[in-house]
Amino acid sequence: MSKSVFPENFLWGGATAANQYEGGYLSGGKELSTLDAITGGNHTTPRMITYKTKEGKIETCTRGAALPEGAVGYVDPNQYYPSHVATDFYHHYKEDIALFAEMGFKCFRLSIAWSRICPKGTMELNEEGLAFYDKVFDELLSYGIEPIVTINHFDIPMYLADELDGWSNRKVIDYFLFFCETVFKRYKDKVKYWMTFNEINFLRSWTQIGIHQNDQQAKYQAAHHLFVASAKAVKLGHEINPDFNIGMMVAYIPSYPMSCNPEDVMEAIKFNREQEFYIDVQVKGYYPAHKIKEFERKNVVIKKEAGDDEIIKEGTVDYIGFSYYMSTVSAANPNEVKYVGGNQMPAVKNPYLQESDWGWAVDPLGLRISLCKLYDRYNVPLFVVENGFGAIDKIEVDGTIQDDYRIDYFSKHVAAMSDAIELDGVELIGYTPWGCIDLVSAGTGEMKKRYGFIYVDMDDEGNGTLERSRKQSFYWYKNLIAANGMQE
Ligand code: P53
Numbered sequence: 001m002s003k004s005v006f007p008e009n010f011l012w013g014g015a016t017a018a019n020q021y022e023g024g025y026l027s028g029g030k031e032l033s034t035l036d037a038i039t040g041g042n043h044t045t046p047r048m049i050t051y052k053t054k055e056g057k058i059e060t061c062t063r064g065a066a067l068p069e070g071a072v073g074y075v076d077p078n079q080y081y082p083s084h085v086a087t088d089f090y091h092h093y094k095e096d097i098a099l100f101a102e103m104g105f106k107c108f109r110l111s112i113a114w115s116r117i118c119p120k121g122t123m124e125l126n127e128e129g130l131a132f133y134d135k136v137f138d139e140l141l142s143y144g145i146e147p148i149v150t151i152n153h154f155d156i157p158m159y160l161a162d163e164l165d166g167w168s169n170r171k172v173i174d175y176f177l178f179f180c181e182t183v184f185k186r187y188k189d190k191v192k193y194w195m196t197f198n199e200i201n202f203l204r205s206w207t208q209i210g211i212h213q214n215d216q217q218a219k220y221q222a223a224h225h226l227f228v229a230s231a232k233a234v235k236l237g238h239e240i241n242p243d244f245n246i247g248m249m250v251a252y253i254p255s256y257p258m259s260c261n262p263e264d265v266m267e268a269i270k271f272n273r274e275q276e277f278y279i280d281v282q283v284k285g286y287y288p289a290h291k292i293k294e295f296e297r298k299n300v301v302i303k304k305e306a307g308d309d310e311i312i313k314e315g316t317v318d319y320i321g322f323s324y325y326m327s328t329v330s331a332a333n334p335n336e337v338k339y340v341g342g343n344q345m346p347a348v349k350n351p352y353l354q355e356s357d358w359g360w361a362v363d364p365l366g367l368r369i370s371l372c373k374l375y376d377r378y379n380v381p382l383f384v385v386e387n388g389f390g391a392i393d394k395i396e397v398d399g400t401i402q403d404d405y406r407i408d409y410f411s412k413h414v415a416a417m418s419d420a421i422e423l424d425g426v427e428l429i430g431y432t433p434w435g436c437i438d439l440v441s442a443g444t445g446e447m448k449k450r451y452g453f454i455y456v457d458m459d460d461e462g463n464g465t466l467e468r469s470r471k472q473s474f475y476w477y478k479n480l481i482a483a484n485g486m487q488e
Contacts, residue, residue: 004484005422011146011429012481013107014100014436014453015386017153017198019083021439022113024090029126031119032158033083034166034207037073038063040082040445040460043358047445049206050076064205067212072162080462082440082447087456088466093136095468096437099454101143103474104481108145109385109432110136111153111198114179121157123178130186137190147191148385148432150249151180151233153198154442156210166210167203167222170305173229180233184240192243195321195385196230199251201278217300224302227281231315247319248282249385250275254370255330258348263332271330276377279320283378285313319429320374323386324413327353327366358390358449364412371420371428381427387413388434390441390449393471401455401471410473414485433477437468453477 019035026032039060041047048060054070061067075081089096089110100108114121116129140147156166164171184194203209203226204219211222230248237244255271257264273290280288286309295302329348331337337348353361367387374382389409393401410433420426435451438458443449447458453474458464480487 002486004486005418006485007421007429008484009106010484011107011148011193011383011431012485013105013109013145013148013430013432014103015109015148015432015434016089016436016439017111017150017442018113018116019086019111019153019155019440020435020442021086021089021110021437023084023086023088025081025084027090028116028128028132029119030113030116030129032073032075033113033115033155034073034158034161034210035083035155036081037075037158038081038083038207038445039079040440042444042446042460050074050079063207064214066214067206069212071212073158073206082445082460082462085458085462085466087437087439087447087458090132092466092468094139096454097136097139097143097145099468099470099474100140100145100436103453103478105143105145105436106481107148107193107430107432108140108436109148109150111150111155112183114152114155115157117182118157118175118179120159121172121175121179122159123175125182130182133183133187134190137187141190146193147187148193148195148430149183149187149191150195150198150385151183152176152196154203154208156208161206161210164210165212166206167225168211168213168218170225172210173225173232176229177232177236181236181240184237184244188241188244192241192245194237194244194246195249196233196246196317197226198249199323200226200230200249200282201275202251216298220295220300221302223278224304224308227312228308230282230317231285231312234315234317235311245318247321247383248279248317249321249323250278252322252324252370252374253326253328254366254373255328256350258329258331258333261332264330267330267332271328279374279378281312282317283320283380285316317380319381319383320378321383321385322370322374323434324367324370324384325387325434326360327363327369328361356390357392358444360390362389362409364409364416366416367413368416368420368424371417371426372424375420375424375426381429383429384417384431386432386434388451390435390451392448393450393455395455399469401469403471403473406471406473407476410477410480411487414480414487418485
């Protein structure tokens with residue numbers, strides 16, 4: 001039998017996030033995060049923010065819309081919020097980690113709910129929250145599973161959004177750093193792999209970064225604060241433990257030109273740059289020239305403080321973590337553009353690719369293309385921290401779930417990583433498929449868009465026993481890990 005091309009210490013595992021998996025939204029001293037005030041939706045119905053205006057009126061708006069000044073998040077007793085229970089890792093962590101161990105996981109990616117550690121996001125700590133993650137990490141380590149921690153995955157304590165307008169406010173950098181220092185010191189002997197902000201290129205609304213405005217100026221000013229915060233966190237982490245590996249995390253959706261028409265090619269460059277901008281700043285340590293020019297053209301003025309550029313330069317990351325689900329297509333002719341995926345992302349249909357039920361183009365070679373592009377451009381270790389196939393699973397009469405469509409998706413993406421390692425020489429350190437256990441969809445708030453190897457009995461209205469069961473893909477992934485990624 002030939003040898004696996006995956007390194008011996010390759011980190012096979014799975015990925016989750018607190019707001020979509022943990023539940024226990026007010027348990028053990030946790031307070032509200034913005035995401036606790038966002039309703040469920042579906043492929044065609046957007047998720048809504050429920051809020052109270054300055055005048056005390058209860059209103060709703062779509063996620064991504066601007067909130068009136070002074071509006072505060074509001075949990076309406078007549079609405080259903082999927083984050084409140086999610087799939088209840090809070091009460092099932094032992095059982096779930098045992099299942100991950102059964103699959104042979106080498107690592108497990110999770111995020112820390114900021115408002116569980118710092119309930120208001122300020123410098124007041126919640127010991128019970130810290131103790132919860134101690135128990136989780138100890139449980140993982142008892143099976144030899146390496147925890148991979150996203151410090152901040154899409155959530156911000158509601159208080160910071162309400163009182164400070166979230167990341168538009170520079171003070172939030174200090175609060176975030178306090179949170180980082182707390183978890184770095186507390187878990188320094190338990191956690192070696194960290195990521196600062198999940199999908200930093202997708203953080204643009206009240207729900208994710210607590211800002212009320214949605215214009216370009218507000219978005220990029222908040223991004224600057226995130227960059228400074230991330231760089232400071234990287235520096236601080238390395239001081240606390242030089243063995244820490246601290247990465248950045250980007251949603252990577254490579255775009256192909258619609259045709260060889262140079263106009264289409266230029267559009268694809270622009271699309272790809274918008275995500276690479278976030279990588280450039282965090283890996284190279286400076287704002288790329290095209291972005292500075294774009295800011296000038298759009299009258300976006302980034303308020304920086306003395307020393308910000310140096311901090312960004314000094315706080316570059318150790319690796320690039322990225323999510324990869326799909327590719328897209330760019331066209332100069334706007335008639336070609338449609339909106340897909342429950343996320344209202346502009347995209348053009350690629351006639352060469354099949355799509356998921358949510359309109360995401362399945363493109364395994366696109367993963368190899370992404371790995372090549374990122375490695376060629378940045379030359380730092382890469383970590384595929386999310387990948388997966390959201391699908392409706394059917395329970396057979398005998399109770400099994402035959403998710404061969406998911407196995408097929410994973411099998412082709414693993415083959416693409418294998419090629420990137422063997423043929424392209426890419427330095428890839430791990431692979432953590434998204435939602436290794438069923439959880440709430442970020443885009444739509446649904447349960448029925450499932451990603452897991454493990455099924456969880458929970459529906460879109462919050463009904464279900466939360467019982468766990470193994471899908472067919474569970475056994476497939478177990479065998480794959482045992483063979484270190486070798487497939488027949
Ligand atoms: P859902 C859009 C496109 C690519 C990645 O997404 C995305 C999104 C946001 O919807 O987010 C990441 O649940 C994110 C996870 C999320 C996962 O992809 O919409 O980091 O939190 O659940 C899958 O199907």
